[in-house]
Amino acid sequence: MIRLKSWTAGFSFITSLTALLMAVSSSAYTTSSAPLNYRNDTQMNEFIDDLMSRMTLEEKCGQLTMSAGHWNNTGPVVKQGGLDDIKEGRIGSFLSVYGADMTYQLQQVAVENSRLHIPLLFSHDVIHGFRTIFPVPIGQASSWDPDAVEEAAHIAAVEATASGVHWTYAPMVDIARDPRWGRIVEGWGEDPLLCSAMTVASVHGYQGNDLSRSDTLLACAKHFVAYGTIEGGRDYNSGEVTERTLREVYLPSFHAAVDAGVETFMSAFNDIGGVPCHANPYLTRGILRDEWAFPGLVVSDYTGIKELLNHGVADTREKAGIRALKAGVDIDMLSDIYNELPAAVKAGDLDISYIDEAVRRVLVAKYKLGLFEDPYRYCSGKKEAQQSLTHEHRAAARELAEKSIVLLKNNNALLPLSKNMDSVAVIGPLADEPHSCLGSWAAAGKAEDAVTILTGLKSHLPDTQITYVQGCSIDDDDTSGFAEATNAANQADAVILVLGEHRDMSAEAKCRTSIDLPGVQNDLAKAIIATEKPVVVVLMNGRPLSISWLEENAPAIVEAWYPGVEAGNAVARILLGDVNPSGKLPVTFPRSVGQIPIYYNHRNTGRPFDAADTYTTRYLDSPITPLYPFGYGLSYTSFAYDALSLSEAEINEGDSVEVTVNVTNDGEREGSEVVQLYIRDLVGDTARPVRELRGFKRVFLLPGEARTVHFTLTEDDFSCYDAAMTWRVEPGRFQIFVGGNSVDTLSKELLIKGK
Ligand code: NOJ
Secondary structure (H helix, E strand, C coil): CCCCCCCCCCCCCCCHHHHHHHHHHHCCCCCCCCCCCCCCCHHHHHHHHHHCCCCCHHHHHCEEEEEEEEECCEEEEEEEEHHHHHHCCCCCEEECCCCHHHHHHHHHHHHHHHCCCCCEEEEEECCCCCCCCCCCCHHHCCCHHHHHHHHHHHHHHHHHHHHHEEEEEECCCCCCCCCCCCHHHHHHCCHHHHHHHHHHHHHHHHHHCCCCCCCCEECCCECCHHHHHHHHCCCCCCCCCCCHHHHHHHHHHHHHHHHCCCCEEEEEEEECCCCCCHHHHHHHHHHHHCCCCCCCEEEECCCCHHHHHHCCCCCCCCHHHHHHHHHHHEECCCCCHHHHHHHHHHHHCCCHHHHHHHHHHHHHHHCCCCCCCCCCCCHHHHHHHHHHCCCCHHHHHHHHHHHHCEEEEEHCCCCCCCCCEEEEEEECCCCCCCCHHCCCCCCCCHHCCCCCHHHHHHHHCCEEEEECCCCCCCCCCCCCCCCHHHHHHCCEEEEEEEEEHHHHHCCCCCCCCCCCCCCCHHHHHHHCCCCCCCEEEEECCCCCCCCHHHHHCEEEEEEEEEEECHHHHHHHHHHHHCCCCCCCCCCECCCCHHCCCCCCEEEEEEEEECCCCCCCCCCCCCCCCECCCCCEEEEECCCEEEEEEECEEEEEECCEEEEEEEEECCCCCCCEEEEEEEEEEEECCCEEEEEEEEEEEEEEEECCEEEEEEEEEHHHHHEEEHHHCCEEEEECCCEEECCCCCCCCEEEEEEEECC
C-alpha cells in the first residue's frame, strides 16, 4: 500500500493566517541559517572549499548561469559565442542539449579550455520517457501503480544518461483542479496522496540510490508552488491560495519529493497574491529550506528571473537578479542576469554569501554526479546506441500504457471486441496520428517510432479487413469527410472511433476556454453512432474533456490519454481483451466547463445539495455532480466489496486503526482492481473535505477469487490543521469509506476519543 506517513509532518511553522500573509508578502523574510557545508561529506566539502577559494566572482556567477541549446537539422547547437562563454566560465549548465557526441564536445571545451576545468551540467525535459516514450504523466497516474511509474522513470534515466543528460526537469508535482490549464497533462492529477505517491516513485526511478552511477540523474520537483491555482486556467497567470489549501493540497507532493531525496526544485512562473514564486523567500527559504531542510539546488524556470520585471516587482535586471537570488533561486535559467551580479556585489548591493551559497549547491550537484571524477561518464556513444528504445523498454512502455487506459463506459459488454470480426472501420483524426501517440513532452522520442492505433489494430487483427477513414480533422469545421466515414461504418462489423485533442492542445501555454471535443469531432461521432453499428470511442487527450453527449450515446468509451510509443499495441490489446482495463481517473471529469473547478475533496457547504430544496448548492442548468468522479474506471469483470470492518469502533487520539474489506472478482475474467480508502472528519474545528484519499492498493484477482485487503490508518491520516493552523487530530467522529472509486463505497464510522 502507498502511504506517505510523513508528508504533512512539521507544517506548524507559521501558526496563523496573519503570520502567513505577512511572510508571503514580505520580501524581507530572512533565513535563520544559510546551509553552508550542509552535506556531511568531508572530502566533498574540502574539494569544493578549495575550488571555490580559487574562483573569481565572475566564474562563480557563471556557475549559476544556464544557457540553452537549440536545434538545427542535425541536432542541438549552442548559441553564437556559446563556446567562448564556456571557455571563459560564463556558463555552468545547459538546457536541452543532449546526445553523446554533442555533450562530449561541449564538456571537452569546459574541462580542457576553461581556467578551472569545471564540468558542465546538461539538463533536459525528460518528462515521460527519453527515446522510449511512456504515457503522459496524467496517464501514468491513472495506473495507480507507483512501481510501474518508478520503472518508467528508471528507463528514462537509463536512456537519457546514455545521451549525456545529467538532470531532468521532472516530476511535475503540481496539483491540478482546472482542466482548462494545458499543463494538467504533465502532472499526476488532483489528489495530494496519489500525487505524492507518484512523485516519490518517479524521484526514486530517476535518481536511484546512487547518483554517481552513470545511469541515474538529478530529478527536479516543479513548479514550486501552487502553479495549478492560476486564475481562469490560463498559463502563467496569477494564483491565489489560502494557507490551509496551500499546505493541505499544493505542498504535500513537494514535501514528499524532499522526503524522497529529490536533488533539485524549480520555481513556478506564477505569483501568489502578488508575490512571484521566483522572488518569494518565504516559500523557498522558509518552507523549503528551513521547514523541510531541503539541501539541494533550486533552478529558476525559463527566463523566470527576467520576468520579475514584467511582474512589476523589480525595475532593473540587476534588482530582479538580487531578488531571485536572495529568495533562494540558485540557478538562472536563460535570463542571463546572474552573470551581471558581480557589479551588485562590488557596489555593496548584494552580499557575496548569497552567491557562494548557490555556487556551492551547483558544485555539490556536479560532485555527486561524479563529474569531477569523470566528466564524460554520461556521454557514451556505445551505450546510447545500445540502450535506446530496446525491446524491454518498449515492453515496459506498453505495459504502463495498458495500465493507464481507463474504461469509461461499456454498454452491454460491447468490449472486448471479438478477434473474429470480418471487418472493422477505424475512423477519426487521431487514429493514425503518431505525434499525438507520443504526447506533449516527447524528449528524444520520434514520431516514426510510435505505433498508431490503426497500426496496432492491423497487427492484432491480421485476418480482419480494416478500413481507415479520417472523417474530419481535429480542429477545423470541415465535414466533407463524414460521408466516407459513415459509409465505412455502415459496411463494418464494428467501428473504432478515435477522437480527442492533438498533443499540442494539452501542454504548456496550451489552455482552452472550452474542454469539449475540438472541431467537428462530436458531430462526426453523432453521424457514426447514428449508423447503429457497435461503436467504440477511443479518446486521446491530455485533460478531462466534457463529453456528456458521448456518455449518453456512445456504446463504449475508452480514455487512452497520450499512451506513448506503444500506443497502438496497448489500445489494441485492451480493445480485444488481451488485457483487462484497470486504470482509474486521477482527476474529476466535469460535465461542462462551467463546473470548473470541480474536485472530489471539496467541502460540504452549509447548504449541501438537496433536490427538494431550491436554496441548496446547485446550478439551474446542470447537475453539480461530475460526469465521471475521481478514482473511477470500469473493468471487463466486476468487483464486489463487502465486510468492511474496523479493528476498533473507538480509538484514542494518537492510536491507529486497521481497516479490512473483502473484494471479490465476481465476473468471468481475471482483472486488477484499485481498492481506494477515503476518510471524512465529520465534525472539526474547520469544515473538512467530504472525502480524502488515505490509501490505495492494486489487487489482481482471478474469476471468483476473493481477497481481504488491509489498510492501517495512523494518527497522521486523521490529522489536519485546526483553525489556528496547528497540525493535530481533532477527536470526534470520522467516516471511513472503501470502494473502487470516490463515490461508490462502503462506509463505517470511527470515534476518536480525546486524551
Ligand atoms: C518551461 C517550463 O515551465 C518548465 O516546466 C520546463 O522544465 C522549462 N521550460 C525548461 O524547458
